[in-house]
Amino acid sequence: MQGQGEPVYSLIPKTFDVYKPVFDEVYGDRNLDKVKQFLAEAGYSAANPVTVELWHASSSVNFSIVTAILKAIAKRDLDGAIQFEPNSIARTAFFGYVSQGIYQTSFSNWYPDFLDADNFVYPLLHCAKGTDVKGCEEGGPQNQGSSYYSDRVNQLIEQQRQEQNPDKRKAIFAQIQDMLARDVPYIPLWQTKDYAFAKNGINGVTINPSQTFPFWTIARN
Secondary structure (H helix, E strand, O other), rough: OOOOOOEEEOOOOOOOOOOOHHHHHHHOOOOOHHHHHHHHHHOOOOOEEEEEEEEEEEHHHHHHHHHHHHHHHHHHHHOEEEEEEEEOOHHHHHHHHHHHOOOOEOOOOOOOOOOOOOOOHHHHHHHHEOOOOEEEEHHHHHHHOOOOOHHHHHHHHHHHHOOOOOOHHHHHHHHHHHHHHHHHHOOOOOEEEEOOOOOOEEEEEEEEOOOOOOOOOEOOO
16 A cells, blocks of 8 residues: 555544454454465365455556455465455446445445444444345445345444443444454455645644545644
């Protein structure tokens, strides 16, 4: 990312105090021995590799670079037991197909509509209609292509939306993130780092976590 991104281990960014790096806690960071163990236990090897398609919108330079890097890393470090196949398609068609759930895996990004951790879990994990057998048939997970359905996660999301005690709400978010790492409907990879530049003598230039630019904080020194 050339300094414009940093690893993140949950759907909730590090910006929020409820952030819990569950993927790092559960799986570790770059544990190649564990990866090879899981692949071997599933019956995959260089003679019988698992092929994983990596789809993304063709307009995304970042996703194009990342999928190529993942393919190269797998070839270099995982003894040929897993083979990634990068694929891209026009942006409009890509998002139309994502909601139909036709991709094995797909890359996407998310920006919040308002500054609350709820906006990183409700639109991605809460399912309005679904079952354990069929998955999510109506709701955020269906729109995002994961088809994730969990009645327990639905309950926890509704609880945190009503809870007014910050400590209790933080504990609920911790449970949601623990289940995210257990069920893995999504794999968080990185969060972007944005920059704003101003001449000397100008104060109050900042970008808030929702990617908006508050002009009312800007003033001359």
